[in-house]
Amino acid sequence: MPVLQSMVAALGLVCKIVTTTATDRSRIEEFLPTHDVSASYQVRINASPLAVYQCLLHSDFNELWVVRLLMTIRTGKRQPRNRVPNDLPQRLQGTGFVILHNVPGEELVVGVAGKFWRPDGGRCLDLTAGDFGEFVRPGYAKAAWNFRFRIESGGCTVLSTETRIKCFGRAALWKLRLYWSLISPFSGLIRMAMLSGVKAKAESTLRQTS
DSSP: OHHHHHHHHHOOOOOEEOOTTTTTTOOOHHOOOSSSSSEEEEEEEESSSSHHHHHHHOGGGGGGGHHHHHHHHSSOOOOOOOOOOOOHHHHHHTSSOEEEETTTTTTTEEEEOOOTTTTTTTOOTTOOOOOOOOTTTTTTHHHHHHHEEOOOTTTEEEEEEEEEEOOOSSHHHHHHHHHHHHHHHHHHHHHHHHHHHHHHHHHHHHHOOO
């Protein structure tokens, strides 16, 4: 964790690592209550939850150089920017990611299944939202990833994200643990960069409309 914190400081990201508590429940709990690994991050944004949600929905994270760099290292393929702007549901089509829950300004939960330790992620492209809860295929894992919007006094929003991964079978578990030990700091940087990007976009939009 100190390595990740040093990298965060060096890149000028404004997020922090958080630990969720039993009193801080989210809808991700319904879709993946038990898990083998997890990580959570959050950022405080001077904008309303609905404004932050809209910025998240229309953010292209491939515009962030740190995301493109780290994904290029992970996959071994250069990550291009999206030429046609789309919202998040459109960009997820055909990727294996499915929207499990979506309430504007409150919480968005996305699910995916595959062999995440493979360079291509081994994603199950035929997965549907209805399949996610029953998915227990041996040798695979499934993950739930959320973005949660909580209003604070003064009209500010705390945008948090949590990733949970559950494995099926011993082989999948040891492969994931090895993979996670290597990539978790970089995965954390990607998520922090995403949150920082949404913060910059939301606060810039607010200044322009004030």
